[in-house]
Amino acid sequence: MIADDGDDRFMKQQDELTDLIRLTARGDEGAYKTLYEKTSPRLFSVSLKLLKRRDWAEDVTQEAYVRVWYHAKEYHTERGQPLTWMISILRNLAIDKLRSRSAQEVEGDESPDELAFGGLGPVKQMMQSQSAMALEGCIDELSEAQRTSIFLSFFEGLSHQQVTARMDEPLGTVKSWVRRGLQSLRRCLER
Amino acid sequence: MKYTDPELIEHLASEYVLGTMVGKARLRFERLQMESYRVRQTVWEWEQRLYPMSEGIEDEVPPDSLWQGIQQRIHPQERQSEPVSWRSLLFWRSWGAVATAMVVVLAVMISLQSAPPGLGVSEDYMAVFNNPEAQPLWMISSDLQTGEVSIRAVNATAAAVDKTFELWMLPAGNTAPRSMGLMPVSGNKQKVVLPPALVEILRTAKGLAVSIEPTGGSPTGVPTGPVVYQAELIAI
Numbered sequence: 001m002i003a004d005d006g007d008d009r010f011m012k013q014q015d016e017l018t019d020l021i022r023l024t025a026r027g028d029e030g031a032y033k034t035l036y037e038k039t040s041p042r043l044f045s046v047s048l049k050l051l052k053r054r055d056w057a058e059d060v061t062q063e064a065y066v067r068v069w070y071h072a073k074e075y076h077t078e079r080g081q082p083l084t085w086m087i088s089i090l091r092n093l094a095i096d097k098l099r100s101r102s103a104q105e106v107e108g109d110e111s112p113d114e115l116a117f118g119g120l121g122p123v124k125q126m127m128q129s130q131s132a133m134a135l136e137g138c139i140d141e142l143s144e145a146q147r148t149s150i151f152l153s154f155f156e157g158l159s160h161q162q163v164t165a166r167m168d169e170p171l172g173t174v175k176s177w178v179r180r181g182l183q184s185l186r187r188c189l190e191r
Numbered sequence: 192m193k194y195t196d197p198e199l200i201e202h203l204a205s206e207y208v209l210g211t212m213v214g215k216a217r218l219r220f221e222r223l224q225m226e227s228y229r230v231r232q233t234v235w236e237w238e239q240r241l242y243p244m245s246e247g248i249e250d251e252v253p254p255d256s257l258w259q260g261i262q263q264r265i266h267p268q269e270r271q272s273e274p275v276s277w278r279s280l281l282f283w284r285s286w287g288a289v290a291t292a293m294v295v296v297l298a299v300m301i302s303l304q305s306a307p308p309g310l311g312v313s314e315d316y317m318a319v320f321n322n323p324e325a326q327p328l329w330m331i332s333s334d335l336q337t338g339e340v341s342i343r344a345v346n347a348t349a350a351a352v353d354k355t356f357e358l359w360m361l362p363a364g365n366t367a368p369r370s371m372g373l374m375p376v377s378g379n380k381q382k383v384v385l386p387p388a389l390v391e392i393l394r395t396a397k398g399l400a401v402s403i404e405p406t407g408g409s410p411t412g413v414p415t416g417p418v419v420y421q422a423e424l425i426a427i
Contacts, residue, residue, distance in 0.1 A: 036258060041250035044257070049248050058257050063421060066264045070419055071323040078232070080239040087245060088238050089323045095210050099217075100398070100423035132243035139244075150209065154244055159213045182205040189240055 010129040013038075017082035025072035032072075036065060039083060043090050050094045050157040060097055064090040098157045138188035146181030149174055200233050208237040215427070218319055218327070225326040225346055234325075264418060318399045318422040322346075328420065329374060329401070331358070332427075335394055338385040344375040350403045357404045359414060361421075363395040367413050374401060398423050 017038065023031030043064060047057040067089050079085040139147060145167075152158045152166060164174045206212040207220050224231045318331040328347040333340040342358065350356050356376075359368035369392060375381040385393065400421045402414035409415050 033258075036261070040257070041252045042245070042248075044253040045248045045251040046245050048251060058253060058260075061253055062257055062260045062264070065261045066418075067323045069261075069265050070417075074323060079235055080242075084238050084242050085323075087242050088325070091210070091242075092321065092325050095217075096423050096425075099213055100425055129243060129246065131239070132246045135240070135243045153209045153211045154241065155248070157210050160211050163211075178206070178209070178211055179202065182202075182209065185240065186201070186205070 014081045014083065018077075021068075021072050021075050021082050021085075024069065025075070032069060035068070039086060040065070042083065043086060046087060047090055047094055049155050050091070051097060056097055057094075060090065060093045063093055067093075095157055099159075134189060135185070138185050141188055142181050142184055143177075145169075146177045146184070149177045150181045150185075153178060200230055204230065204233040204237045205241075208234060208241055214425075218317075218330075221319065221321065221325050221327050222345070224324075231324070231326075315427045316393075316424045317427050318424050320347075320399075320401055320420040320422045331399060331422070333385075333393065335390055338387065338390045340371060340383045340385060342372075342375060342381045342383065344377050344379050347374065347376050349376045353406050354403050354416070355406050355408065356401050356419075357408050357414070359400045359402065360389070360393050361397045361400055362392045363397055368400060370409065370412065371399070373404075373408055393424075396424060 017035065020031045020035040020038070024035055040061065044057060044061045047061045047064075048054065051057045051060060064086065068086060071089075075082065075085050079088070139150075142150070149163050149167065152163045153160075158166065160171060160175050160178065163178070164171045167174060203212065203220055203223075207217065212220060220230075224234060314335045316333045316335065319327045320329045320331075321327055327345045330343045330345055331340060347356070356374035358371040358374050360371055361368050369389060371385070371389075372381070372383045398421055400414070400418050402409070402418045403416035404414070405416075
């Protein structure tokens with residue numbers, strides 16, 4: 001089956017990344033460079049999608065890799081796949097950046113046009129790992145409003161307030177869409 | 192709030208991972224993660240649930256300069272003396288021999304003139320240095336009116352036997368970092384009062400950073416060891 005082959009390949013990649021992280025933890029710079037080459041297009045694209053500005057995306061991606069270098073020995077499988085751990089480092093840095101004073105100031109300068117809901121870009125091509133396919137199936141079960149508010153939060157790093165402004169709906173409504181949407185996802189994924 | 196309710200923890204973890212949890216709530220929750228294994232585990236589970244969404248974003252190869260920047264960060268001792276360059280918050284380069292021996296702490300109290308009145312903007316900034324598990328190591332809060340900076344070591348252990356962590360502010364523009372003093376370790380608190388000139392720099396600073404230095408702090412007044420943590424300044 002095609003899906004199984006895809007997932008096999010995905011798991012193999014993850015095993016390879018686990019080995020690279022282990023070697024990185026021992027100070028193996030060759031392994032670290034390979035890890036960077038294999039994962040940086042993914043991390044950079046996530047960073048770019050969240051932060052929009054290339055300079056910020058580059059800075060945050062760089063910082064994430066410096067942390068991977070210094071903290072590789074802290075990775076353990078309970079954190080999920082290696083890529084999950086790395087994306088977690090990156091996303092937390094990117095979210096801090098988005099909420100920082102300097103980013104807020106820039107945000108204030110943005111024209112309302114730029115803040116208008118601009119679609120979600122190529123988020124519909126998720127189809128690699130089994131977990132992504134399962135998640136996609138569950139996302140399809142959400143209401144349109146739940147899906148949009150979750151996508152805006154996840155991909156664009158918007159707060160409830162910002163989602164409220166984009167979707168032009170009351171804060172309480174947006175909050176409950178997000179909350180209920182997340183609950184449904186969890187229930188669906190546990191099925 | 193009761194943090195023993197599993198449904199509440201699920202909810203908080205999900206909003207944290209999604210990114211909708213902001214400001215003080217986010218900081219509080221990071222604190223909670225530090226204290227509770229179960230909370231951390233719940234966060235990890237949500238990461239594994241939601242992050243596959245990122246597979247929907249088309250990969251983009253970063254520019255070569257990014258890898259070079261990383262190399263410079265992990266090999267700080269190999270910096271060559273090039274022209275002073277301080278491109279951005281996260282891009283550490285050589286500052287040449289700027290060196291004014293600004294050893295240890297600018298905490299050396301220089302009494303303050305009264306700070307200029309605020310412009311209706313928040314005068315309190317805070318920054319949190321997290322480890323990659325998003326657990327806070329140090330929390331910094333500063334009051335620009337008084338120049339008071341307090342540094343609380345939440346979960347930070349000593350760098351090494353003969354090493355110490357030093358705190359730096361990263362000025363706007365292309366200028367070298369300015370020392371804000373040495374970092375306390377685990378459970379300790381430290382108060383620093385910045386002189387007005389440094390308060391002004393902090394007002395527009397791009398962020399804070401921590402480097403590993405010999406005991407007593409950088410002998411040159413600029414970071415000499417690896418820059419291991421950076422944090423944004425958040426207005427509160």
